[in-house]
Amino acid sequence: DAKTTQPNSMESNEEEPVHLPCNHSTISGTDYIHWYRQLPSQGPEYVIHGLTSNVNNRMASLAIAEDRKSSTLILHRATLRDAAVYYCILRDNDNYGQNFVFGPGTRLSVLP
C-alpha cells in the first residue's frame, strides 16, 4: 500500500480556516485520496475523497497538488465540533480486494 505522512497534531482557533497536509510521494496513478475523521468515542467518518481535481463538499475541500504527491484538507471555518483525528488514506479504487489502511492521523485541536 502506498503510504501517507501527516503531522501528528495541529491546533486551530475557532472560526478560522484549517489546512491539514498529507504527503503521499509514492502515490500511483489509480490511487484515490480519501480523508476520514474520528471524533472522540466514535468510529471514523467519511469526509471527502478525490483523484486529481480539487473537490468540495459541505464538510470540507480537498486540494490536490498537480503532481499528486501531496494534498490538503481544508476546513473553511473550524468549529469546536471539528476537533478530531483526521486520517489521509490512499486506496486504489480499481483493486477489488484492497481495504483502507489507516495511519496514526493528525489530531486537530480547536481552541475557543
Next chain:
Amino acid sequence: DTGVSQDPRHKITKRGQNVTFRCDPISEHNRLYWYRQTLGQGPEFLTYFQNEAQLEKSRLLSDRFSAERPKGSFSTLEIQRTEQGDSAMYLCASSLTLSPGATSGYTFGSGTRLTVV
C-alpha cells in the same frame, strides 16, 4: 436505517473468557469489515466479508479470533481465551459495491470497547 450498529458498546471480561461482538451493517451494504483500534493508533484491519463470504482473514491477529456473517447480514467477531493485550476498540464498517472492482466509502459503527482484566 440508522447506520452501522455495534453491540455491546462496552465489554469488560476476565482474562481467559470468550467474548462475542455483533455488528449490524447498513441494510443495503454487501461488504462488512472488522477493524481493531488501540489507544493512539489508527484502526487496524482484521477481516472483511462480501455478503456471507469471508474474503480476507489473514490479518486476524491469531487463531483465537474468528468472524462470521452467516446470512450476509449481521456479523459476529469472537475472541476466545481473551488476553490483556486484546483490550482495544473493535470497529465494524460496511460499504456497497458500486461496480465490478469499486466500492463506496466506509460507514463505521461506534465500536465495542473491550477491557480484559
